[in-house]
Amino acid sequence: xxxxxxxxxxxxxxxxxxxxxxxxxxxxxxxxxxxxxxxxxxxxxxxxxxxxxxxxxxxxxxxxxxxxxxxxxxxxxxxxxxxxxxxxxxxxxxxxxxxxxxxxxxxxxxxxxxxxxxxxxxxxxxxxxxxxxxxxxxxxxxxxxxxxxxxxxxxxxxxxxxxxxxxxxxxxxxxxxxxxxxxxxxxxxxxxxxxxxxxxxxxxxxxxxxxxxxxxxxxxxxxxxxxxxxxxxxxxxxxxxxxxxxxxxxxxxxxxxxxxxxxxxxxxxxxxxxxxxxxxxxxxxxxxxxxxxxxxxxxxxxxxxxxxxxxxxxxxxxxxxxxxxxxxxxxxxxxxxxxxxxxxxxxxxxxxxxxxxxxxxxxxxxxxxxxxxxxxxxxxxxxxxxxxxxxxxxxxxxxxxxxxxxxxxxxxxxxxxxxxxxxxxxxxxx
Amino acid sequence: xxxxxxxxxxxxxxxxxxxxxxxxxxxxxxxxxxxxxxxxxxxxxxxxxxxxxxxxxxxxxxxxxxxxxxxxxxxxxxxxxxxxxxxxxxxxxxxxxxxxxxxxxxxxxxxxxxxxxxxxxxxxxxxxxxxxxxxxxxxxxxxxxxxxxxxxxxxxxxxxxxxxxxxxxxxxxxxxxxxxxxxxxxxxxxxxxxxxxxxxxxxxxxxxxxxxxxxxxxxxxxxxxxxxxxxxxxxxxxxxxxxxxxxxxxxxxxxxxxxxxxxxxxxxxxxxxxxxxxxxxxxxxxxxxxxxxxxxxxxxxxxxxxxxxxxxxxxxxxxxxxxxxxxxxxxxxxxxxxxxxxxxxxxxxxxxxxxxxxxxxxxxxxxxxxxxxxxxxxxxxxx
Numbered sequence: 001x002x003x004x005x006x007x008x009x010x011x012x013x014x015x016x017x018x019x020x021x022x023x024x025x026x027x028x029x030x031x032x033x034x035x036x037x038x039x040x041x042x043x044x045x046x047x048x049x050x051x052x053x054x055x056x057x058x059x060x061x062x063x064x065x066x067x068x069x070x071x072x073x074x075x076x077x078x079x080x081x082x083x084x085x086x087x088x089x090x091x092x093x094x095x096x097x098x099x100x101x102x103x104x105x106x107x108x109x110x111x112x113x114x115x116x117x118x119x120x121x122x123x124x125x126x127x128x129x130x131x132x133x134x135x136x137x138x139x140x141x142x143x144x145x146x147x148x149x150x151x152x153x154x155x156x157x158x159x160x161x162x163x164x165x166x167x168x169x170x171x172x173x174x175x176x177x178x179x180x181x182x183x184x185x186x187x188x189x190x191x192x193x194x195x196x197x198x199x200x201x202x203x204x205x206x207x208x209x210x211x212x213x214x215x216x217x218x219x220x221x222x223x224x225x226x227x228x229x230x231x232x233x234x235x236x237x238x239x240x241x242x243x244x245x246x247x248x249x250x251x252x253x254x255x256x257x258x259x260x261x262x263x264x265x266x267x268x269x270x271x272x273x274x275x276x277x278x279x280x281x282x283x284x285x286x287x288x289x290x291x292x293x294x295x296x297x298x299x300x301x302x303x304x305x306x307x308x309x310x311x312x313x314x315x316x317x318x319x320x321x322x323x324x325x326x327x328x329x330x331x332x333x334x335x336x337x338x339x340x341x342x343x344x345x346x347x348x349x350x351x352x353x354x355x356x357x358x359x360x361x362x363x364x365x366x367x368x369x370x371x372x373x374x375x376x377x378x379x380x381x382x383x384x385x386x387x388x389x390x391x392x393x394x395x396x397x398x399x400x401x402x403x404x405x406x407x408x409x410x411x412x413x414x415x416x417x418x419x420x421x422x423x424x425x426x427x428x429x430x
Numbered sequence: 431x432x433x434x435x436x437x438x439x440x441x442x443x444x445x446x447x448x449x450x451x452x453x454x455x456x457x458x459x460x461x462x463x464x465x466x467x468x469x470x471x472x473x474x475x476x477x478x479x480x481x482x483x484x485x486x487x488x489x490x491x492x493x494x495x496x497x498x499x500x501x502x503x504x505x506x507x508x509x510x511x512x513x514x515x516x517x518x519x520x521x522x523x524x525x526x527x528x529x530x531x532x533x534x535x536x537x538x539x540x541x542x543x544x545x546x547x548x549x550x551x552x553x554x555x556x557x558x559x560x561x562x563x564x565x566x567x568x569x570x571x572x573x574x575x576x577x578x579x580x581x582x583x584x585x586x587x588x589x590x591x592x593x594x595x596x597x598x599x600x601x602x603x604x605x606x607x608x609x610x611x612x613x614x615x616x617x618x619x620x621x622x623x624x625x626x627x628x629x630x631x632x633x634x635x636x637x638x639x640x641x642x643x644x645x646x647x648x649x650x651x652x653x654x655x656x657x658x659x660x661x662x663x664x665x666x667x668x669x670x671x672x673x674x675x676x677x678x679x680x681x682x683x684x685x686x687x688x689x690x691x692x693x694x695x696x697x698x699x700x701x702x703x704x705x706x707x708x709x710x711x712x713x714x715x716x717x718x719x720x721x722x723x724x725x726x727x728x729x730x731x732x733x734x735x736x737x738x739x740x741x742x743x744x745x746x747x748x749x750x751x752x753x754x755x756x757x758x759x760x761x762x763x764x765x766x767x768x769x770x771x772x773x774x775x776x777x778x779x780x781x782x783x784x785x786x787x788x789x790x791x792x793x794x795x796x797x798x799x800x801x802x803x804x805x806x807x808x809x810x811x812x813x
Binding site for chain 1: 533
C-alpha cells in the first residue's frame with residue numbers, strides 16, 4: 001500500500017514541472033463541465049467575488065389575469081369552454097362552502113378536526129384541471145379542491161371526517177387524511193414532506209413502463225419544503241430524471257411561522273434550478289395561470305424531466321381547527337388579502353364576462369351546494385363506525401397469529417366489561 | 431512538514447499495523463447440516479453470504495421485470511460486492527446509484543413499491559438506517575430534528591392508514607448488520623429492536639448463505655415491507671454449498687439448528703454460531719444438551735416454536751449483540767415468561783451487548799462471547 005502512495009506523490013512533484021498549464025486547464029474545465037457540473041460550461045475567474053445571495057433576482061411570477069380578474073395578454077388565455085369553466089368555478093365554490101360548514105361542525109364538537117383551504121381554491125382547481133386522470137397525485141393535507149375536481153364525492157369527504165364504516169380509509173386516520181385509489185390520489189399522512197421522495201419513486205416506476213403516459217404530481221407547502229425529505233426528493237428526481245411535478249403551495253405561513261422565518265433564499269422556486277429542476281413561479285390565485293403552468297409542466301415532466309412549480313398564494317384561514325391565527329397575524333392583514341386578491345373573485349369575473357354566470361345563478365348555486373353539503377353531512381354523521389375488529393386489520397396483508405391472539409384477548413375483555421366501551425356507534429359484526 | 435516525510439511516516443506506521451494481530455473473529459461459522467425441505471436434490475454450489483445475496487437478487491430480478499435495485503454505490507457492485515455484475519446484466523434503469531441520502535432511498539423505495547413495482551433498496555450500513563427511520567418515525571431529539579420518517583411512519587403504516595387502498599408491500603430494504611471486528615460505533619450496530627416496536631414491518635436476519643438466499647427471496651416476494659439485515663462479518667467468512675435454483679424459506683418460521691432437552695438457546699444472525707459453540711462447550715463440560723433455535727424472522731417471530739421448546743426444556747437464554755436494554759431479547763423473555771411460567775426451572779437469562787455505544791478496541795469485551803453464553807448456561811442448569 002505504501003508503495004502506491006510514493007508513486008502518486010512522485011507524480012505530483014513532477015506535475016509542477018510540466019511546461020504547459022494550458023493543457024491542464026483545458027483538461028480540468030472539460031472534466032468539471034462534463035462530470036461535476038452537469039455539462040454546464042465551466043470557467044475560471046481571477047476575480048475574487050463571493051456571490052451576494054441577497055442580490056440574486058427573484059424568479060418572476062407568471063400570471064394571466066390581474067388581481068381583479070382581467071386577462072392581461074390575450075394569447076395566454078387558455079380559452080376554456082363553458083362546461084369546463086363552470087365546473088372549475090363550481091368546484092372552487094363548493095370547496096369554499098364545504099369548508100365553512102365543516103369548520104363550524106368541528107367547533108360544535110361534531111367532528112374532531114378540520115383544515116380549510118380558504119384562499120387556495122384557485123391553485124387546487126387550476127392544477128388539477130391541467131392533469132390527466134391517470135396521473136398519480138400525492139398530497140400534503142390542503143388539497144381538497146384537487147380531490148373534488150377528480151370526483152371524490154361529498155359523501156367520501158364526510159365519511160372520512162367522521163371516520164365511519166363507509167370511509168374509503170376505513171376510519172383509521174384523523175379528518176383531512178383523504179385517499180382514493182380510484183381517483184389516483186394517494187392517502188395523506190401526517191408527517192410532512194415524506195410524500196415527496198415517495199412521489200419520485202412512483203414516477204420512476206412509471207417511467208420504466210413501456211409507452212408511459214403517467215406522471216406524478218406531489219403537493220407540499222412552504223414549510224414542508226424545509227424538511228430534509230424535500231432536498232432528498234429534488235435531488236433524486238433530477239439525477240434519476242423522474243416524470244414528476246413538484247407543486248409547492250407557498251401560502252405565506254407554516255402554522256404561525258411566516259415565510260420570512262422559513263427560508264433565506266428566493267422562495268422555493270429559487271431552489272429548483274440549483275437541483276437541476278426546470279422551474280416556474282406562478283400566481284397561485286390566478287386559476288388560468290396555474291392551469292397554463294401545470295399543463296406545460298406536465299408536458300415537460302412526461303419527457304422525463306422533473307418540474308418545480310411554486311404557486312404564490314395566501315392562507316386566508318387558520319392552519320386548522322386547532323389554531324387561532326389572530327395570535328400571530330392581524331385580522332387586517334387577512335381581510336386585505338381576501339379583498340384584494342381572491343381566486344374565486346377573479347375567476348368569477350372571467351365566467352361572468354363571458355356570459356356564463358350571473359348573480360342569480362350564484363344565489364341558486366350557493367343554496368344548492370349548502371343543501372347538498374348539509375344533507376351529506378347529516379347522513380355521514382348517522383352512519384356507524386366499523387366494528388372494533390377492524391382495528392387489527394391491514395397491519396399486514398394477512399392477520400398474523402400474534403395479533404389474532406391480541407384481538408381474542410380484547411374480545412374476552414369486552415365481553416366482560418362492555419358497558420365501559422363505546423359500542424353503540426359501531427357495527428355489531430365485522 | 432513536507433509531504434514526502436509525512437508519507438514515509440505513514441508507511442512505517444502501516445507496516446507496524448499489518449504485523450500486529452487484529453483479533454480473529456469471536457466465533458466460527460457453522461455451515462448448516464440440513465437443508466430446507468425439498469432442496470436436497472437441487473444442484474449446489476459453494477457460495478459465501480455475499481454471493482448468495484447476489485444470487486437471490488439476480489433471481490428476483492430475472493423473475494420479476496418490475497424489480498429495481500438501488501442505493502449508494504450499487505452500480506459498480508456495492509461496497510460489499512453484493513450487487514456485482516447486476517447492472518451489467520439488468521441495465522442502468524434497473525440497477526442504479528442514488529445520491530447519498532438514506533431518507534431519500536427509503537422514501538423513493540416506498541414510492542416505487544406503491545406504484546406496483548418491486549423495490550430492493552440498499553442501505554449501506556444498518557447504522558445509517560436512522561435517517562430513513564421516519565419513512566420506515568418522528569424526529570425525537572433536537573439535534574436530529576430533520577431526520578426523516580420514512581420506514582416507521584410511512585412504510586409500516588402505508589396499508590393500514592389507507593384502509594388497504596394502497597400499500598408498499600413490494601419494498602424490501604437490505605442493510606448490513608452486526609459486529610465486524612473493527613467497526614466501532616457506526617459500522618457494527620444491530621438496529622432490529624428499533625423496528626420491532628413498529629407494527630407493519632417484517633424483519634429478517636439470516637445466519638448463513640443458504641438461509642440468506644431463501645429468506646431474501648421471500649422478503650422480496652412478500653406483500654409487506656421487509657427489512658433484511660445482512661451480517662456483514664459473514665459476507666466472506668460464511669461459505670457453504672448453496673442450492674443454485676429459485677427457492678424460498680418461509681418468513682415467520684424459526685429453525686431448531688441443534689436439538690436438546692436441557693435448555694433452549696435463542697439467537698439470530700452471527701450470534702447463532704456463537705450459540706452453537708456455547709452449546710457444544712456445554713455438552714463437553716457440563717453434559718448439558720442445549721437446544722439452539724435460530725429465530726430467522728424477528729418480526730413476526732415464531733413464538734410457538736420457542737414456547738414449545740421451553741415447555742420441553744424448562745430453561746431459556748436469549749442472546750444478541752444489540753444492547754441488552756430493550757433489545758429484542760426483552761420481548762421474547764416477557765412472552766415466554768407469560769406462556770411458560772409453570773414450565774420454568776430457572777430465570778430466563780439474556781446475554782447481550784452492554785448498554786453502551788459499540789466500542790472500538792474493547793469490542794472483545796463488549797460482545798456476548800461464547801464464554802459469556804456458556805457461563806449463562808452453566809448458571810441456568812445449576813440454578
